[in-house]
Amino acid sequence: MTTYLTEYNWDDVVPVPQDDGGPDALVVIAYNDDYRTAMGYLRAIMRVEEYSERAFQLTSDIIFMNAAHYTVWTYRTRILFALGKDCEQELEWLEYVASKFPKNYQIWNHREIIVEKYNSPIRELPFIEAMLALDSKNYHVWSYRQWVVRRFNLWATELAYTSNMIEDDVRNNSAWNHRYFALFGAGAPVNDGIVASEIEFTKDAILKAPQNASAWNYLSGLVRTSKRPLSSLEDFCTSLASFPMTVSADSQEIVQSARALEVLADIYAEKRDLDRALQAWTLLADKYDTIRVNFWNYKKLQATRTIMA
Structure with a gap:
């Protein structure tokens, strides 16, 4: 037996089954028995807008089965505020959930709602830094940090x-x-x-x-x-992407950075130095950034039309 069925009495609730589209449904999702049962009870209590401790616990259990279930998160928020539950306890619970499902955006949306209600960022930056220590490129955490900084002027x-x-x-x-x-x-x-x-x-x-x-x-x-002006970067870019005035497959030009060469090409185009701009784009197309050859050829065509017009 599962926790949400044994901790609370559900005898008064008739589960509402999943509507898969009838007996001839094209695609039926193969939910496991625990999840199917839990969702049956959730649909039933949502129909009557039950805001109770058992409903709150049920949302927790379902979230750990499917943390991406947006409707469950929304219902949990409504129960939380209806019961006047402790926001700090909810934040602590969210920290545990986030450690299990760090890239689930509903977690961060829910936390934003709670922190807005709590009206204090005291836990947020340390928590965010701990999450980024686990994954320094987690987009959801960085997005949440931006909200916290803007909301609390940090x-x-x-x-x-x-x-x-x-x-x-x-x-x-x-x-x-x-x-x-x-x-x-x-x-x-x-x-x-x-x-x-x-x-x-x-x-x-x-x-x-x-x-x-x-x-x-x-x-x-x-x-x-x-x-x-973009030309303010010319000397720096030239130091990383010097090249000769002739282009050949076996030329010995020294280009430490294709990115520098790209900026140089734009600088030359702005200065209407078409020869050097075309030379830089040709080097990119033929040798240093061949995966974007069509883009560089397009840039050459556009610059030629613009500068020669």
Whole structure:
């Protein structure tokens, strides 16, 4: 016998069976007996909007059988508030559930609702950091961290936190994304000194891994958002992607970073230096980024039409 059947008396409840679409249903999901029975009782008590301890326990049992069941989470929230249950106890329970199902987004949606009601972030950043220690690229955890930071105005620590994360793994795209959020997400103006410092920080990170798309995307975002000219990156990109004026399959050009070459091509196009832009795109198409050959050929065609017009 299962916990939800033995801990509470269900004699007054007639389970509502799953409607699979009739006897000739095309596809019938093969639920196990425990899950099928639990859901039968849940459908029955949801019909009469029963908000009770046994209903609350039943949602817990079903969540551990199928943590992705959105309706169960929604019903649990309604019971929680109807019974006036302790939000902190619910947060503790959620921490355990999250350790078992860390990439289930319903967990984080439910936690957001509870924290909003609890109106305190005191548990949140330590909990988030513990979860990211288990998986530093868990999208759901990072998304939740953004909500917590914005909701409780916790911007002050975020750049330092992402610096540590990037130091641990320079290719952590989630940390780079959060860093951009930390810098610009509050909507307040960012002074030139901070942006200049960020550009140097990012350049140093790129030198550790010149092909790392995450840092290059962040650098491009910094330049674009701060309205700096792309050409301000020309010297840095040239140091990582110098190349000759002729292109051949056996040429001995030194290109440490295809990403740098890509930015250089755009810089040359902006400066209407079509010859060097075409040369850079040709190198990318023929040698350094052949998987995107069609894209580079498209860029060449578009630039030629624009600059020659």
